[in-house]
Amino acid sequence: MHYNTGYHREAVPLVRRFVEQFRNAETVCVPSASCVAMMREHYLMMAEAENDPAFLSVVRSLLPRVFEFSELLVNRLNITDTGATFPHTVTYHPSCHSLRMLHISESPIKLLQAVRGLQLIELPQKEQCCGFGGTFAVKNPDVSVAMLAEKDACVLQTGAEVVTALDNSCLMQIYGGLHRSGSTVRTMHLAEILASEGAA
Amino acid sequence: MSIVIGKTSKAPTFPIAAKAALKNNQLRRNVAHATNVIRTKRALRVEEMPDWEQLRTAGADIKQHTLAHLDHYLIEFERNCELAGGKVHWARDADEANQIAIELIRHYSSDQPNPEVIKVKTMTSDEIQLNHALEAAGIRPIETDLADMIVQLGDDEPSHIVVPALHKNRVEIRDIFRDKMSLPGLTTEPEALTAAARFYLRERFLRARIGISGANFAIAETGSVCVVESEGNGRMCVTLPDVLISLIGIEKIIPTFADLEVFLQTLARSATGERMNPYNSIWTGVTPGDGPQHFHVILLDNGRTKLLADPLERETLQCIRCGACLNACPVYRETGGHAYGSIYSGPIGAILSPQLASLEHSRSLPFASTLCGACYEVCPVKINIPEVLIHLRGQVVREDQKTLTGKLSAENIAMQAAASIFQSHRRYEAAQRLARLGQGLFERKGQLTNLPGMAGAWTRTRSLRPIPKQSFRDWWKARAKQEPKA
Numbered sequence: 001m002h003y004n005t006g007y008h009r010e011a012v013p014l015v016r017r018f019v020e021q022f023r024n025a026e027t028v029c030v031p032s033a034s035c036v037a038m039m040r041e042h043y044l045m046m047a048e049a050e051n052d053p054a055f056l057s058v059v060r061s062l063l064p065r066v067f068e069f070s071e072l073l074v075n076r077l078n079i080t081d082t083g084a085t086f087p088h089t090v091t092y093h094p095s096c097h098s099l100r101m102l103h104i105s106e107s108p109i110k111l112l113q114a115v116r117g118l119q120l121i122e123l124p125q126k127e128q129c130c131g132f133g134g135t136f137a138v139k140n141p142d143v144s145v146a147m148l149a150e151k152d153a154c155v156l157q158t159g160a161e162v163v164t165a166l167d168n169s170c171l172m173q174i175y176g177g178l179h180r181s182g183s184t185v186r187t188m189h190l191a192e193i194l195a196s197e198g199a200a
Numbered sequence: 201m202s203i204v205i206g207k208t209s210k211a212p213t214f215p216i217a218a219k220a221a222l223k224n225n226q227l228r229r230n231v232a233h234a235t236n237v238i239r240t241k242r243a244l245r246v247e248e249m250p251d252w253e254q255l256r257t258a259g260a261d262i263k264q265h266t267l268a269h270l271d272h273y274l275i276e277f278e279r280n281c282e283l284a285g286g287k288v289h290w291a292r293d294a295d296e297a298n299q300i301a302i303e304l305i306r307h308y309s310s311d312q313p314n315p316e317v318i319k320v321k322t323m324t325s326d327e328i329q330l331n332h333a334l335e336a337a338g339i340r341p342i343e344t345d346l347a348d349m350i351v352q353l354g355d356d357e358p359s360h361i362v363v364p365a366l367h368k369n370r371v372e373i374r375d376i377f378r379d380k381m382s383l384p385g386l387t388t389e390p391e392a393l394t395a396a397a398r399f400y401l402r403e404r405f406l407r408a409r410i411g412i413s414g415a416n417f418a419i420a421e422t423g424s425v426c427v428v429e430s431e432g433n434g435r436m437c438v439t440l441p442d443v444l445i446s447l448i449g450i451e452k453i454i455p456t457f458a459d460l461e462v463f464l465q466t467l468a469r470s471a472t473g474e475r476m477n478p479y480n481s482i483w484t485g486v487t488p489g490d491g492p493q494h495f496h497v498i499l500l501d502n503g504r505t506k507l508l509a510d511p512l513e514r515e516t517l518q519c520i521r522c523g524a525c526l527n528a529c530p531v532y533r534e535t536g537g538h539a540y541g542s543i544y545s546g547p548i549g550a551i552l553s554p555q556l557a558s559l560e561h562s563r564s565l566p567f568a569s570t571l572c573g574a575c576y577e578v579c580p581v582k583i584n585i586p587e588v589l590i591h592l593r594g595q596v597v598r599e600d601q602k603t604l605t606g607k608l609s610a611e612n613i614a615m616q617a618a619a620s621i622f623q624s625h626r627r628y629e630a631a632q633r634l635a636r637l638g639q640g641l642f643e644r645k646g647q648l649t650n651l652p653g654m655a656g657a658w659t660r661t662r663s664l665r666p667i668p669k670q671s672f673r674d675w676w677k678a679r680a681k682q683e684p685k686a
Contacts, residue, residue, distance in 0.1 A: 001615075001618065004571060004593070005567075005615065006592075006594045006595075006596055006598075007597055008594045009598075010619040011619075013623050096570070100574070100577055129574070133571060134570075135567075135611075136570045138655065140214065140218065140531075141657040141660070142215065143535060143568075145661045145662065146534040147570070176658070176661075176663045176664060177663075180662055
C-alpha cells in the first residue's frame, strides 16, 4: 500500500519487518497475489537501494521461497484436488496482479475444477480490472466505482452464486458493489472454497 | 523557458474532471465502443505474429540505445537532412517552435496577408498549441486528418492520441459538418460524411502552398522523415505544397533506415489493428521538380531532455504514440481522454504530461491508475508504465511532505500511522481491538456506513463488512488447541 501510493521511504521498514519475520521460514505461503507481486517486483530493488549487503542477501534468499497460495499448491506441491466439496456455481475473477505480474492463469482453475459439486462458469471480460487499485479506490472513488459496475455486471451475467479470486482486496471491492446494489452473490477467497467440506 | 502541453494550465485535477466525464453517458458509450473495436482488431493482428515479443524487445532496445546516444543521432540527422537539401531548426520550447514556424510561413507567403497552411495530423503541434499561435499571427491552419478536422471544426480538443475524435459518434460528427460546411441535408451515412469531408479538403489541398507535418520517425542515417497514416490526406500535405515544415520531437529519432522494419510492423498493429498502415510516406530533403521545393525541420525539446537523466523516466520517451495503452486502459475506458487535462491522455499521458510540465493538475495524473498493468502488456516498446507511475507518485508524495499542509494531510497522517502499526505486532493487535470497538458507531445492518475521512469515499458508494470478531491468528491458535497434532 505504501510503496504503490508513493510512500517509498515509509515502505522500507515494512519490508525489513516482513523479511525479519519470515527469514527462517522454509516456505512462505501468501494468500494474496498482489502482495507476492509487490515482493517479486520491488523488494530486490528496494533492498539494493538500502546499501545494506546483509539485508540484501537475506532478501535474495527469501524471495524464491515465497509463493502465492495457488502456486504453492499446484506448482510446488503438485496438489490439484484438495478434497473439498462445494456444491455451488462459481465464477473466477483473475486479479490483475495474479494475471499480469505473476502470470498465474492455470493453477486456480485446476484447483476449482477438482472441487466436488462445484460448477465453474467463465466470467465475461474477466481480464478487466475491478477498479480497486489500492488507494485508487478512495483517491478516485468515482472512476473506481464505474469500473466496479462493469465488473459486477459481468459477475451477475454468469448467474453464479459465488465469485472467487486470489486477492481479498479485489473481492472486497466486488462485494462492496454487489452488496450495495442488493445482490446476494457471495465473494469468497479461493482458500475458503478449497476448505469447504459440503454445503456451506 | 516555458513548457506548454496543450491547454493544460487551467485543467481541473483528474478526480474532479473524471467525475464530470462519468456523467456524460453518450461520451462513455462512444469511448467504450471505439476502444473495444480497436482492442479486438489489435489482438487479432498481434496474435498472428509469432515473433511479437521479440519485436517488442527489439523496439525497446532500439529506442533505449537511441535515447542513450541522442546527442550523436540528432546531429547525424541534422547533417544528413541538410545534405539532402532540408534545413533543420532547433526549438527549446513551444514558444520557440511556434515562432520558427510563424517566421517560415511569413517568409514564404509574403504576398498574402492571411496565408493558409494545411496540416497532417501531428500531436506535437497540439502539444505546443501551434494552431492558436498561428491564428494569433493571422495564419489559418487547416487540419486535414479526418478526426483532427472534426475536432478543429467542432472547436474541441483531441481525446485520443491516434483517434482524436474518438469521443464523437456519427450523429455528432454529422451535426458539426452540417453546421460548419453549410450542408443542411447531410445524413449520417459514412459515405455521405466522407464525401463531404473529401469535397471540403480537396479544395484546400489544391490551393495550399505550405504544409505542416509531424513525424512518426526521423532517420539519422539518411536524414529522412517518415509519416504513417490511414487516409492519404497526410500524403497530400507532404507532396502537394511547395513548402513543407515538419515539427519533430527529439525522441522521434531512430538510427538507421533498417530500424523502420521493426516499428512499421508494431506501430500499425498496435495503433489501429492493421497489418500495415495504408500510407507510409518517407521523404529525404528536397528533390528538384518533385514535391516540396523547400523543406524545414523543427526539432523540439519542450521538456524532453530533462527526462533523459533517469533510466526509468527516460522509458517514457520510447513511446511511438500508438495509443494501444489508451485502448487497453480500464480507467480511460470510463472517462475518455479529456479528463486527463492534456492532449496526451490515458496511461502514457499520465506519465508524459507530469514529466514534461510541472503543473498543479498534472500531479493527480500518476494516481489516475489502478496499476492493473494492461498498458504495459500491450506497449509495443515495453514502457513499464505502472513502474513509472509508482516512481512519479513517489515524487509527488515527497514534494507534498515538504510542505506543512502536505505533512498534515489526512492521507499522510493515515499512511504514517499505518506504517507504524504494521511495524509492530503489539500495535497491530491494539489497532484491531480499537477498530472493533470503534466500528460499532458506524455499523448498520451488519455493514459499515458513513465512515469518516478517506474511508468515507468507500462507504458512500460501496458496502463494507465490519472487521470480524475473530482474527485469522486467533482462529489459528484456537484450532491448534482443539486439534492437537496427530
